[in-house]
Amino acid sequence: MDIQRVETLSSLIRQWVSETEGRFTTREIDSDLGIETREGKGLRRAVIKQLCDKGTIRRLPNAIGVYRRVDADIKLLNWRIADPSKIIKLKFTFGIEEYVEIYPKNIIIIGGSKDAGKTAYVLNLIALNMYEFDIWYFSSESGDLELKKRLLRFQQEGIVGLDQWRFNAVERSRDFADIIKPNAVNIIDYLEIYENFYEIGGLINDIYEQLRDGIAIIVLQKNPGLELPLGKGRGLEKARLYLAMDPGELTIRVAKNRARDTVNPMGKKFTYKLIQGAKFIET
Numbered sequence: 001m002d003i004q005r006v007e008t009l010s011s012l013i014r015q016w017v018s019e020t021e022g023r024f025t026t027r028e029i030d031s032d033l034g035i036e037t038r039e040g041k042g043l044r045r046a047v048i049k050q051l052c053d054k055g056t057i058r059r060l061p062n063a064i065g066v067y068r069r070v071d072a073d074i075k076l077l078n079w080r081i082a083d084p085s086k087i088i089k090l091k092f093t094f095g096i097e098e099y100v101e102i103y104p105k106n107i108i109i110i111g112g113s114k115d116a117g118k119t120a121y122v123l124n125l126i127a128l129n130m131y132e133f134d135i136w137y138f139s140s141e142s143g144d145l146e147l148k149k150r151l152l153r154f155q156q157e158g159i160v161g162l163d164q165w166r167f168n169a170v171e172r173s174r175d176f177a178d179i180i181k182p183n184a185v186n187i188i189d190y191l192e193i194y195e196n197f198y199e200i201g202g203l204i205n206d207i208y209e210q211l212r213d214g215i216a217i218i219v220l221q222k223n224p225g226l227e228l229p230l231g232k233g234r235g236l237e238k239a240r241l242y243l244a245m246d247p248g249e250l251t252i253r254v255a256k257n258r259a260r261d262t263v264n265p266m267g268k269k270f271t272y273k274l275i276q277g278a279k280f281i282e283t
Contacts, residue, residue, distance in 0.1 A: 006043060009033070013047045017057060017069060019202030021237050026065040032198040088215060090185070091128040093121060093280050094250065094272075099265035100241050101257040104213040107204060107238040109254075111222035111229030112245035117274045118219050121245065122187050123150065124280060125217070127159060130166040134184040140173035140192055153278040177206035183213045190219035193230065200231030201238075208238050222246075227253060248272060248283075 012033055017024070026044065029035065035044055048067065051057045060066040088102040102108070112118035119141075126135055139147065147169055154160045172179065176188050188207075193200050200220070207216050220229035227244060229235045236242055242254035250270045258264065273281045 009035070009040060009043055010047050013044055014051070016198060017051060019199055019205075020069060020234075021201060021205065023060065023066055023068050025067070028198075032196070086213070088133075088185075090125070090133070090215075093124045093128070094270040094282060096241075096243070096252065097259070099252065099259055099263060099268065100255045101259050102215060102241070103257065104215065105208065105211045106215045106240040106257075107208055108215065108217045109204075109220060109229065109236060109239040109242045110217065110245065111220045111235070111242065113222050113224040113247070116222075116245035116247050117272075117277070117280070118245055119150070119189055120274055120277050120280070121243075121250075122189050122217060122219060123154070123278070124159075126165075126167050126187065127154065129185065134181070135167040135187065136181050136184050137167055137169045137187045137189065138172040138176060138179070139169065139189050140171075141189070143171060150277065153276045157276055157279040159279060177203070177210050180207055180210040180216065181214060182211055186211075186214060186216040188216065188218045190221065197231040198234050201234035204235065204238050248274075 013029060016029055016033060026048065029044060030041065035041055048057070052059060052067075055070055057067045057069050060068060086104055088104065088106070089097070090102050091097055110118055110121060112121075122137070126137060129135065142150065148162075151160070151162055151165060155162050170179070172188075173192055176186075176191065180186050186207075191200070191203060193203070204218060207218070220231070220235055222229040222244060224246060229244075236254060239254050240256040241252075244251045244253045248271055250272065252265045252268045255265045271283045273283055275281060
């Protein structure tokens with residue numbers, strides 16, 4: 001392995017480790033970075049040993065090839081003065097709020113396959129909440145005219161008149177953490193990533209770090225029929241709520257804060273028809 005390849009792979013391994021949270025395995029590193037050769041795995045072992053020696057990561061006892069990143073930073077929680085009224089009473093299509101509670105700094109992930117109605121879902125969410133919250137909609141796909149045409153469908157379906165919308169629309173496709181509104185409802189439609197899918201966890205964590213009393217709703221692409229979005233578990237590390245969408249079907253896959261202790265909404269499905277890319281009818 002030439003020197004340039006060694007330096008490049010070493011840098012990629014260090015970056016991968018720096019962007020992960022919780023436990024990780026050397027097998028995950030090899031899979032994500034495409035490390036298959038004996039030389040590559042030998043280099044990976046050497047880099048991992050260096051990171052262990054520096055105290056950057058630690059190997060989990062009684063587990064072969066399992067590590068975690070060391071995080072020495074602390075943030076004291078003022079739980080004694082926490083205000084229960086700060087629950088964010090967000091409304092969702094299909095009444096998801098009956099099953100989960102949303103708190104400040106929460107990350108909500110909507111993973112959807114092609115033509116599942118992801119944009120229609122978040123625009124309906126805006127329509128349901130725009131008079132109660134400061135909402136910022138960051139679109140990576142729609143320009144001025146295309147967004148207006150989409151909103152006209154809501155008027156045609158009798159949902160919202162064109163002059164009744166109250167939200168801020170921004171065209172944006174990258175570096176969302178730089179423009180997140182800390183105390184608002186931020187909707188990112190969608191978070192694009194085309195390679196190195198393991199990096200998605202770091203991108204979402206950067207967004208999370210910018211939040212104070214606000215939340216972020218992040219739309220991710222998902223392959224048809226699969227439970228997880230692109231990036232797999234990396235995309236869900238910060239998610240307090242994850243909704244998986246396929247055409248005609250929405251499923252609650254992650255619900256960290258149950259609205260009722262006696263009701264577990266995990267796996268609950270809602271089937272629907274989507275009319276004109278605007279109106280959801282539960283079937």
